[in-house]
Amino acid sequence: MTGSPMALLEITRLTKHFYRATALLDVSFSVRQGEILGLIGPNGSGKTTAFNCVSGLLTPDGGSIRFRGEQIAGLRPDAIFRRGMGRTFQLLQVFPGMTALENMLVAAQERAGGTLTRILQRDPAAMRRRAEELLRFLGIEAQAGQPAGNLSYGQQKLLDFGMALMGEPSLVLLDEPMAAINPVMIETLADRIRQLNGAGVSFAIIEHNVGVVLDFCHRVVVLDHGEVIAEGQPSAIREDPQVIAAYFGG
Amino acid sequence: MLAASRAGRASLWIALALLAGLPLVVPDYPLYLASLTLIYALAALGLNLTLGYAGQVSLAQGAFMGIGAYGLALFTAQGVPFLLALAGGAALAFACGLLLGYPALKVKHHSLAMVTMGFNIIAFLLMRNEEWLTGGSYGLSGIPRPRLGPVSFADDRAYYLLVLAVTASVAALAARMIHSPWGRGLRAIRENEVRAEVVGVNLRNYKLAAFAVGALLGGIAGGLFAPLLRYIDPHAFSLERSIQLLLMVVVGGLGRFSGPLIGAVVVTILPEILRMTQGLYLILFSGLIMLLVLFRPQGLIALGDLFRPASAEGRR
Numbered sequence: 001m002t003g004s005p006m007a008l009l010e011i012t013r014l015t016k017h018f019y020r021a022t023a024l025l026d027v028s029f030s031v032r033q034g035e036i037l038g039l040i041g042p043n044g045s046g047k048t049t050a051f052n053c054v055s056g057l058l059t060p061d062g063g064s065i066r067f068r069g070e071q072i073a074g075l076r077p078d079a080i081f082r083r084g085m086g087r088t089f090q091l092l093q094v095f096p097g098m099t100a101l102e103n104m105l106v107a108a109q110e111r112a113g114g115t116l117t118r119i120l121q122r123d124p125a126a127m128r129r130r131a132e133e134l135l136r137f138l139g140i141e142a143q144a145g146q147p148a149g150n151l152s153y154g155q156q157k158l159l160d161f162g163m164a165l166m167g168e169p170s171l172v173l174l175d176e177p178m179a180a181i182n183p184v185m186i187e188t189l190a191d192r193i194r195q196l197n198g199a200g201v202s203f204a205i206i207e208h209n210v211g212v213v214l215d216f217c218h219r220v221v222v223l224d225h226g227e228v229i230a231e232g233q234p235s236a237i238r239e240d241p242q243v244i245a246a247y248f249g250g
Numbered sequence: 251m252l253a254a255s256r257a258g259r260a261s262l263w264i265a266l267a268l269l270a271g272l273p274l275v276v277p278d279y280p281l282y283l284a285s286l287t288l289i290y291a292l293a294a295l296g297l298n299l300t301l302g303y304a305g306q307v308s309l310a311q312g313a314f315m316g317i318g319a320y321g322l323a324l325f326t327a328q329g330v331p332f333l334l335a336l337a338g339g340a341a342l343a344f345a346c347g348l349l350l351g352y353p354a355l356k357v358k359h360h361s362l363a364m365v366t367m368g369f370n371i372i373a374f375l376l377m378r379n380e381e382w383l384t385g386g387s388y389g390l391s392g393i394p395r396p397r398l399g400p401v402s403f404a405d406d407r408a409y410y411l412l413v414l415a416v417t418a419s420v421a422a423l424a425a426r427m428i429h430s431p432w433g434r435g436l437r438a439i440r441e442n443e444v445r446a447e448v449v450g451v452n453l454r455n456y457k458l459a460a461f462a463v464g465a466l467l468g469g470i471a472g473g474l475f476a477p478l479l480r481y482i483d484p485h486a487f488s489l490e491r492s493i494q495l496l497l498m499v500v501v502g503g504l505g506r507f508s509g510p511l512i513g514a515v516v517v518t519i520l521p522e523i524l525r526m527t528q529g530l531y532l533i534l535f536s537g538l539i540m541l542l543v544l545f546r547p548q549g550l551i552a553l554g555d556l557f558r559p560a561s562a563e564g565r566r
Contacts, residue, residue, distance in 0.1 A: 077447040115432060115455060119430050
């Protein structure tokens with residue numbers, strides 16, 4: 001299931017327990033360079049736990065996570081972000097009292113010099129420009145000066161996505177990016193993901209909208225009870241009897 | 251917005267000019283209270299940085315004031331010049347703040363409050379029990395007012411001006427820090443620690459720095475406090491002082507730059523005004539504070555927001 005020479009992210013036998021409950025057991029999969037990988041499975045199957053391990057929010061109990069060939073299991077989230085991996089969250093995670101532009105700038109400032117630089121200097125012009133360009137790219141530039149908490153749910157989702165992009169990532173983990181947003185915004189988001197993917201950014205997406213995932217992703221990994229039960233092309237996954245039984249209840 | 255910022259800057263200079271002219275018009279005791287208010291404002295500004303901006307609960311700001319005050323008193327007793335002694339005391343407070351920042355990496359909220367409270371109690375006990383160094387309960391007296399070159403600050407009026415100059419300069423530096431990208435990182439931690447970390451903010455560095463810089467400001471305030479009375483004892487830096495400083499931050503407006511300055515004025519001056527009610531003054535003071543916190547939990551500074559058009563900017 002793993003071992004692709006072009007793997008950007010390579011997860012091998014990832015295991016995570018919460019007390020006696022096993023959330024992930026020997027999970028292995030990879031995200032290849034330039035790929036959109038879908039991660040699906042019923043509630044509680046371990047998808048978000050896998051993302052949390054990969055992005056450094058949880059320390060795995062076993063296994064390895066290699067990103068661009070480097071072992072990152074156990075690194076802090078900020079260190080992983082700086083290595084070029086962004087992520088969004090299932091539940092909204094923005095800084096509500098700060099403007100949309102400030103939200104974006106926070107997500108890039110740690111790359112611009114050390115603590116003293118950040119205290120003594122203003123934001124580099126290029127960083128500000130990138131933040132404004134990304135807000136425009138996502139269609140929320142008119143909200144740049146508004147506190148993020150005042151934005152609509154969908155706009156906050158886009159802002160969350162924008163923040164993940166500020167670090168110029170080569171891989172973005174999206175946790176249910178299309179949940180609870182209107183169809184127009186889903187289309188906007190899908191279009192932006194495709195554009196970025198065309199520019200070389202890889203994605204791993206957790207999404208409950210299986211139709212979207214199967215149409216959208218190059219490859220799909222299916223988790224159930226913390227284990228990988230299937231992996232392959234969307235067309236093959238659609239027909240896989242184990243997936244149908246576990247996920248579609250067939 | 252530019253006009254508003256110009257107006258703000260102009261009113262700041264006017265306020266500074268008025269404060270600088272205070273020694274010409276007010277008698278000794280109100281001037282002493284003004285000096286004390288400025289010193290508390292500086293310490294509260296430091297606490298606001300730790301608590302209001304970085305969201306790290308601290309009940310140790312009184313201890314940092316004490317470290318700065320004892321540091322200055324002990325250094326000047328050894329013949330160290332005032333400014334160096336002030337910097338030395340503040341550096342000690344900074345180092346202790348850095349140390350106290352480590353528990354903040356492990357615990358939060360009320361647990362962190364307990365840890366910092368414990369630190370204040372230990373600092374108080376050291377100041378009280380280590381008589382050979384601190385003079386114990388009797389404290390240290392005869393702390394000299396400074397002389398900087400040909401200028402003596404021995405006089406109450408001159409010393410007030412020195413306190414004003416130091417407080418204004420440090421406050422200007424603190425404002426610069428808060429409005430820098432670094433300050434934005436602190437606010438991000440306060441608003442959403444997990445998200446901040448996932449977009450690259452190094453929580454460890456920021457939290458340690460927030461504690462250390464907050465303590466540094468407390469230390470400078472303590473260093474100015476010692477020569478004001480020319481005497482210090484441990485009770486001036488007990489847990490009660492930390493709670494009083496916390497009160498200033500909360501009453502003025504947590505996480506707003508001018509909040510602690512307003513809070514320091516209210517918490518220092520209001521009891522003096524209420525003294526005319528004699529035995530009732532503490533009850534009245536406490537009652538007013540309770541009402542304020544109940545009906546204006548964002549602090550007195552938020553009263554100004556009622557008269558301001560809705561701003562598009564995020565909260566500073």
